[in-house]
Amino acid sequence: MAPALEVSNLTMDFGGLRALDSIDLTVNHGEIVALIGPNGAGKTTFFNCITGIYNPTAGDMRLVSPEGKAVRINGMKPNQVTENGMARTFQNIRLFQNMTVLENVMIGRHCRLRAGIPGAVFRPPRVRKEENQLIEDSYRMLQKVGLEKYVNEFAKNLPYGAQRRLEIARAMATEPFILLLDEPAAGMNTQETKELDDLIIRIRDEEGICILLIEHDMKLVMSLSDRIYVVDYGRLIAEGPPEQIKNDPAVIKAYLGEDIDA
Amino acid sequence: MFNVKELKKSILVSLWFMFLTFPIMVIKVNTIYKTIEWRWSRMAWVGVGSFFLSFVWRALLRKKEMGMKQAEEGQEQKVPLTQKLIHDKRFSRPALVIICAFALIYPLVFSLYQVNIMTTALIYVVVGLGLNIVVGLAGLLDLGYVAFYAVGAYSYALLNHHFGIGFWTALPIGAAMAALFGIVLGFPVLRLRGDYLAIVTLGFGEIIRLVLENWNEFSFGPSGIANIPRPGFFGIQMNLHQVHTYIYYLMIGMTVFTIFVVRRLQDSRIGRAWMALREDEVACQAMGIDKTKTKLSAFALGATWAGMGGVVFAAKTTFINPASFTIWESIIILCIVVLGGMGSIVGVICGALILILLPEYLRAFSEYRMLMFGAVLIFMMVFRPGGIISDVRKVYQFKGLNETTKDQ
Numbered sequence: 272m273a274p275a276l277e278v279s280n281l282t283m284d285f286g287g288l289r290a291l292d293s294i295d296l297t298v299n300h301g302e303i304v305a306l307i308g309p310n311g312a313g314k315t316t317f318f319n320c321i322t323g324i325y326n327p328t329a330g331d332m333r334l335v336s337p338e339g340k341a342v343r344i345n346g347m348k349p350n351q352v353t354e355n356g357m358a359r360t361f362q363n364i365r366l367f368q369n370m371t372v373l374e375n376v377m378i379g380r381h382c383r384l385r386a387g388i389p390g391a392v393f394r395p396p397r398v399r400k401e402e403n404q405l406i407e408d409s410y411r412m413l414q415k416v417g418l419e420k421y422v423n424e425f426a427k428n429l430p431y432g433a434q435r436r437l438e439i440a441r442a443m444a445t446e447p448f449i450l451l452l453d454e455p456a457a458g459m460n461t462q463e464t465k466e467l468d469d470l471i472i473r474i475r476d477e478e479g480i481c482i483l484l485i486e487h488d489m490k491l492v493m494s495l496s497d498r499i500y501v502v503d504y505g506r507l508i509a510e511g512p513p514e515q516i517k518n519d520p521a522v523i524k525a526y527l528g529e530d531i532d533a
Numbered sequence: 534m535f536n537v538k539e540l541k542k543s544i545l546v547s548l549w550f551m552f553l554t555f556p557i558m559v560i561k562v563n564t565i566y567k568t569i570e571w572r573w574s575r576m577a578w579v580g581v582g583s584f585f586l587s588f589v590w591r592a593l594l595r596k597k598e599m600g601m602k603q604a605e606e607g608q609e610q611k612v613p614l615t616q617k618l619i620h621d622k623r624f625s626r627p628a629l630v631i632i633c634a635f636a637l638i639y640p641l642v643f644s645l646y647q648v649n650i651m652t653t654a655l656i657y658v659v660v661g662l663g664l665n666i667v668v669g670l671a672g673l674l675d676l677g678y679v680a681f682y683a684v685g686a687y688s689y690a691l692l693n694h695h696f697g698i699g700f701w702t703a704l705p706i707g708a709a710m711a712a713l714f715g716i717v718l719g720f721p722v723l724r725l726r727g728d729y730l731a732i733v734t735l736g737f738g739e740i741i742r743l744v745l746e747n748w749n750e751f752s753f754g755p756s757g758i759a760n761i762p763r764p765g766f767f768g769i770q771m772n773l774h775q776v777h778t779y780i781y782y783l784m785i786g787m788t789v790f791t792i793f794v795v796r797r798l799q800d801s802r803i804g805r806a807w808m809a810l811r812e813d814e815v816a817c818q819a820m821g822i823d824k825t826k827t828k829l830s831a832f833a834l835g836a837t838w839a840g841m842g843g844v845v846f847a848a849k850t851t852f853i854n855p856a857s858f859t860i861w862e863s864i865i866i867l868c869i870v871v872l873g874g875m876g877s878i879v880g881v882i883c884g885a886l887i888l889i890l891l892p893e894y895l896r897a898f899s900e901y902r903m904l905m906f907g908a909v910l911i912f913m914m915v916f917r918p919g920g921i922i923s924d925v926r927k928v929y930q931f932k933g934l935n936e937t938t939k940d941q
Contacts, residue, residue: 320621324815324819331808348818348823348824349815349817349818349819350819350820350821350824351820353818353819353820354821358819359819361815361816361819364821365815365816366807366812366813366816367809367812367813367816367817368812368813369699369808369812370805370808370809370812373929374808378805378809378817378820378822379806379820379821379823381802381806381809381820381822382820382821382822383821384802385801386803386805386836387800387803388798388830390801390802391797391801391802391803392794392797392798393803394797394801394813398714398801402801402802406929410929420832422929423928423929441820442820447822462689487601507633507861515846
């Protein structure tokens with residue numbers, strides 16, 4: 272079990288507020304890891320730190336590709352993090368609303384293509400081939416998540432569940448080896464959640480992508496994850512397999528509050 | 534439709550308008566005889582006019598709301614007629630041929646004056662398509678775009694004045710200079726968006742104009758530069774008529790070139806990156822797009838076309854001064870893009886032709902030009918916010934691909 276993402280001692284201050292307090296977290300290749308915690312615990316802040324949207328106050332973050340190439344991602348811009356193999360989705364859907372579903376996925380592949388401005392204007396055979404390949408690849412990606420019937424639809428016109436899946440497809444198009452999902456099941460009904468469960472398992476097994484997800488749907492978290500990290504007030508309060516987390520007194524306390532007589 | 538409530542509303546509107554326009558439309562002070570004229574008949578006209586206009590206005594609004602409701606209920610959305618015509622090859626092909634033929638024989642049929650204003654309109658088409666990259670595709674509101682136009686024009690004028698450089702050499706140099714200025718403007722505004730970006734670009738446009746106006750040693754100040762040579766054609770001497778016809782054809786060529794390049798850019802990796810930037814900056818970066826590079830390339834490429842337009846403008850008028858590059862020009866170009874349809878090439882062309890040619894033909898109403906301009910803008914933004922011809926998306930067909938994947 273080689274690590275794909277190693278985060279140690281990650282700390283993030285917003286002015287006087289310590290949003291994250293020395294978090295240590297590891298995601299291994301082939302694993303599905305969940306990050307849970309009550310509202311405002313710092314889960315999304317953690318995602319924003321490791322994807323380069325925020326610059327953390329302290330700590331060390333490393334990405335290790337399946338081939339064993341390690342990259343330190345501190346201070347990298349979001350696009351560089353993505354280039355190095357970590358893709359993400361957003362809690363509040365951030366699709367390119369006025370572009371078609373296919374174009375959304377095509378943009379995901381942007382960093383894997385090379386055509387520049389001269390290539391765009393003169394369109395040599397190399398670029399033409401790249402574009403055709405891109406369209407085909409993007410279409411296959413849509414088939415994988417079951418959105419091929421919406422190909423030419425505007426992203427904003429998709430049903431909610433489909434928008435969430437499109438975000439995943441778009442992130443997958445960047446060819447990551449680790450995928451971060453920020454509340455992928457939020458607002459979904461039971462049926463959609465079930466399909467999402469299958470999709471995430473398939474992404475791990477068929478694509479060989481390891482997954483770190485933030486989720487509030489405990490049933491989904493417990494059934495999916497190999498390991499769970501629990502944060503509260505920016506601190507890591509528990510870590511372990513689902514069974515252990517379910518019975519951890521600190522976790523129960525964080526979620527349900529403390530018994531008065533205890 | 535003709536119910537009492539609607540009538541009442543229209544009557545109220547017309548009364549309100551009669552009251553509002555009373556001081557300017559009715560009362561007229563004769564300063565010589567020191568008497569006051571009361572022109573009551575005018576008030577009646579205002580009343581009747583506003584009554585009918587308000588009626589039409591609300592009828593159109595209702596129609597629009599009905600359409601929106603239908604769209605929400607998921608009913609079959611009507612594809613606008615213009616879009617249908619553009620996509621229907623049976624229509625668009627012959628139309629294209631007719632337009633090309635018309636453009637080619639235009640100078641043979643019409644007078645020098647007509648050719649001249651058409652050339653001006655074509656310059657605006659090129660410049661508008663350039664701004665379309667910045668505003669329509671990349672979503673960066675640029676209010677100082679005319680600065681790049683000025684850079685192009687002054688590049689040619691000054692290079693010619695000092696070094697005797699000809700039009701054809703100056704064209705790429707002017708374009709490159711404008712692109713350079715685009716990058717110079719781009720760097721400080723990388724972090725800005727929306728209103729803040731608009732303010733900074735507005736300031737940038739004014740800075741360029743003020744520098745040109747006040748730095749006499751460099752730009753000859755408000756008196757401008759005269760005797761700029763017209764473009765040459767293998768050293769052949771041409772009379773005024775011929776040279777204007779020549780510039781017209783040159784502009785036709787340049788317009789075709791611009792359309793070709795902008796179309797290809799729009800439908801490429803970089804074009805998609807621009808659109809992604811317009812839609813969502815954070816998501817765009819998270820998808821691995823370098824924001825800095827993308828923004829700067831949009832500014833630089835957009836400015837390039839303004840620079841080329843500027844060179845042709847200088848060559849056509851043979852005289853330039855800072856008064857040609859005021860904020861008003863920026864606004865006209867922006868209106869061309871917004872009215873025509875942001876991101877849509879056909880829309881921008883239509884917008885440029887309408888906004889530049891109509892005022893020429895409607896010289897009789899030139900007093901009311903601003904009034905009509907404003908009215909048209911309000912009307913468009915209420916009823917067709919997407920512009921005359923809104924952005925058309927490429928439709929991909931996957932029949933073949935579907936079958937091959939099934940076979941596997």
